[in-house]
Amino acid sequence: MNLQAHTITLTLQEDTLQISIALPHQHWQSIQQAPYLLYHQKKLAFTQATQIHHSYCQVGLAKGILSDYQGFFNTDLHFQTLILISSSSEITFHFLPIKDEGVTEVFWPMPFTFDKASKDWYTLLPLQQGLLLPNTWKKEVCQLPFDGAFCSSSAYMPWLSQIKENMGYLLINDTPWDSAYQIQHPAHGPYTHVSIRWLSSLGKLSYRRSLRMQFYEHCNHNTIAKAYRKDAIARGLLVTxxxxxxxxxxxxxxxxxxxxxxxxxxxxxxxxxxxxxxxxxxxxxxxxxxxxxxxxxxxxxxxxxxxxxxxxxxxxxxxxxxxxxxxxxxxxxxxxxxxxxxxxxxxxxxxxxxxxxxxxxxxxxxxxxxxxxxxxxxxxxxxxxxxxxxxxxxxxxxxxxxxxxxxxxxxxxxxxxxxxxxxxxxxxxxxxxxxxxxxxxxxxxxxxxxxxxxxxxxxxxxxxxxxxxxxxxxxxxxxxxxYGPYHFMMHSPKEERIGIGIPLFNLVYHDCVLLPWPMDVYLDGEDLMLYALLNGGAPYLEKDGAYPNTDGVFDNEYKSLTKQEKQERSAIVSAFHTLVAKEEMVSHEFLDHDYKCQKTRFANGCEVTIDLRNNSYTLSVPAMDDANLSNI
CATH class of the missing domain: 3.20.20.80 (Glycosidases)
Incomplete structure (x- = not known):
């Protein structure tokens, strides 16, 4: 079945249930595996339904394809899926439960193919402060905190994104409470598959589950984060x-x-x-x-x-x-x-x-x-x-x-x-x-x-x-x-990182909440103070861990600093925090190819450049009458 609206062509393969989305300069297609659900802990593919009916439909201003599934063996299981192309050129996905007693999880839509051994193909995850995962990343990624639950540290924000050669999508989860996401990235790639699953609520799916998919050209992680910020403003979520x-x-x-x-x-x-x-x-x-x-x-x-x-x-x-x-x-x-x-x-x-x-x-x-x-x-x-x-x-x-x-x-x-x-x-x-x-x-x-x-x-x-x-x-x-840390900060410095930490959350919400940052210096030399500056955050003067080697405190992995050194380092971060705490983080960029040199810019013109190779930083502050400038 083919559906055209605006510049989008949507195709649903009726036999495999593969979804294909074609735009003038980009194409996205779901993997060949059929969507499935868990019914009394048994895996049932949508294609196992003996009664499947697809039809074109119009819902408000949107055109779509409605699919009806029933006849799963001797059960009364019955549900629908609805894929719409909206008047604003979004594609929306809706799972519609009808008779779903016994369903615990639904895996639909399936991941989009993202299979090229290139660092220019990367996935953005709202995992804690944010993660950029190139397709060629050397460490396997398959486990997430709280099993990928949205509304937890696995997802400070309810969205996912993938970008290939400067073209990408933003997938916004409008019903995140009873949902989670999963990821498959083998060591060294060459692919990354990420998708959402819907969870039952008190034994039933109960209500419609919805996603919105937006498409961008000439984009990077800044484009996606700022697009989501605009969306959050439009929905009244942004309180500064x-x-x-x-x-x-x-x-x-x-x-x-x-x-x-x-x-x-x-x-x-x-x-x-x-x-x-x-x-x-x-x-x-x-x-x-x-x-x-x-x-x-x-x-x-x-x-x-x-x-x-x-x-x-x-x-x-x-x-x-x-x-x-x-x-x-x-x-x-x-x-x-x-x-x-x-x-x-x-x-x-x-x-x-x-x-x-x-x-x-x-x-x-x-x-x-x-x-x-x-x-x-x-x-x-x-x-x-x-x-x-x-x-x-x-x-x-x-x-x-x-x-x-x-x-x-x-x-x-x-x-x-x-x-x-x-x-x-x-x-x-x-x-x-x-x-x-x-x-x-x-x-x-x-x-x-x-x-x-x-x-x-x-x-x-x-x-x-x-x-x-x-x-x-x-x-x-x-x-x-x-804290609102990068994922690696919660693990021993000896552990291999699962991607590149980036300030996705701060690009959206920096001016809405105050975040302190660790100020430790790893024994291998990396200085976490640089991330505090990069993110325009407050400094931790001292942070005692309640338990050994948990919650981002690994005392045996840090260099020893005197109280005077802690005070002097914190004074620098505090002074900069005074200037940017209530300012939007306008952009973040990598200035080299190994992600060691990074730069952020804030709405009042303040800029930070860090170099993790030599633990150096540069602060650019526009002329302003502020006594705290003397501490920088």
Whole structure:
């Protein structure tokens, strides 16, 4: 079947279900494998339907092909697919479930062939800050965080892109909540196949799933990112820091601040995988609130004028313990009075004070633990594990999270503790949950709304909101994050990288959220400070890891720096951050063929050039009256 509209010719092969898209200067064709779904864990190809009917149709202003599938053995399985060419020259793909009980995953449309051994053929992934994967990349890529779930760290933004010889497509996922993507890239290529799969919601597909495909000529990763930014603006998704600062003026205190990540207590329960029976005190630690107060005074004396303290492990049992029942504050560290005194000290120093908190992990040892409040799967089981310090845990249903947030922070207020910011762990990093418990049934999309409700309540109290990473769904409610790193930064420097880190997220949303960056220097010589400058971010003065060699902290892989060196390096990054924090990142480019020399430009004319071969950088700042220029 052939369909023509505007300059696009769409062909559907009725026997193989291959899709072909022809434009004046480019052609895209899906691989020969037929699309398929998982039905009661059994793989069924669409072509196995005994009743398949294709017809032309018109939907609004769009022309399309509607395909109907039923007659799968002795089942009542019935669904449709709809491919449209819109009036704006987009191609849209819609999966339409009709009778889908028992379907858990749908793989449609299939990947487009992308099979040439050329570095000029590359795939763009919204994996954390962003990844550029040339077809010739030497390392195999097939695994993704959270199995490629959208709305997680696997995809800060819901889109994929492939570019071949300066022509490419942008595939936008309009229904990302119940979906994921997968990738196949063998070592050295010569191909990369990437596609989306649709996930059931509480046992059914339930609703229409939709993609939009746009095409670009003479394009690169900047073109794609800026096209998506325009699309985000058109859908009302872009809320800038300038807009947020009207309601939350205190966010300006974070601009140009050094970020400091410190803890109070670490206590590992015997059930935790980190527990060492031979050395039960191996990971035990305690630092009093009074000690942290003195450290803040010392940083001020060292010349750190703006600082944000992210405080871990301040709750009743310490880090990753007892959530969501975190009160009273750790008694061994000073209790209510000690935390209140630290909070007051931060205000006297004009520093920003933030508390690390958690409303997803539901620990069995918490004094209020009740499995009736945990996420429940459709089969009645409760997912659980004992990975973190607190031992056995389930997941708290997000529909209940905001009630605990309100209860805990109103108790802090009653004791005279008013944090400037709160970090709600994992919300913007981990995949959304769904819950089948009849008293608090929740879809993944509702889960994201409930997480945002926690952010919104804190903002209503003029508490700046943060989470582990960033994600588009949370940006209207998120002021800053723990980080928004390149994928390689979360892994040991000894590991082979799965592609080239690029600032895709910042090209779209740099002026919408504040991101701190690691400042470590690898033992092999690469200086992460260069990426902080390149991305116009804030510096981490120090970032203590809660667990050994996790979450991007690998102490044995970094060069040792003195406090004075940390302060001096951070002052440079902070000064530049002051100039560009609220500015759009206009462009990013590679200035050589091995991706070592890179340049970014911001809307106010500031530019950064880095050279990773010799750890050098150049800052270009237009003439402006700003005292911070003296630090650059």
């Amino acid at each position: 820091l300038k807009e947020k600062s009207i309601q939350q003026p205190s966010l300006d205190e974070l601009i140009g601040a050094c970020f400091l990540h410190k803890g109070i207590q670490t206590h590992v329960q015997p059930q935790s995988r980190f527990y060492d029976a031979k050395k039960p005190d191996r990971y035990e630690s305690l630092t009093t609130f009074a000690t942290r107060r003195q450290e803040m005074i010392e940083w001020k004396q060292l010349g750190v004028n703006k600082l944000y303290l992210h405080l871990d492990g301040w709750g009743v049992e310490g880090y990753d313990n007892a959530h969501p029942s975190i009160l009273p504050p750790c008694e061994k560290a000073g209790g209510w009075d000690g935390l209140q005194a630290l909070c007051q000290q931060m205000k006297q120093l004009h520093y920003v004070f933030g508390l690390h908190d958690q409303y997803r992990d539901h620990y069995h040892l918490g004094k209020e633990y009740d499995p009736q409040n945990s996420v429940q799967l459709p089969d009645g089981s409760i997912p659980s594990h004992a990975y973190w310090a607190g031992g056995e845990q389930d997941y708290l249903c997000a529909s209940l999270a905001s009630s605990y947030v309100k209860r805990n922070y109103e108790a802090l207020f009653a004791h005279g503790i008013y944090p400037d910011a709160v970090y709600l762990d994992v919300f913007t990093c981990n995949e959304p949950d769904e819950c089948a418990h009849p008293m608090h049934r929740m879809t993944r999309r509702e889960c994201l709304a409930y997480r945002n409700a926690c952010f919104a309540w804190l903002l209503s109290k003029h508490i700046l909101t943060s989470s582990e990473e960033v994600n588009e769904w949370a940006l209207p409610y998120q002021i800053f994050a723990h």
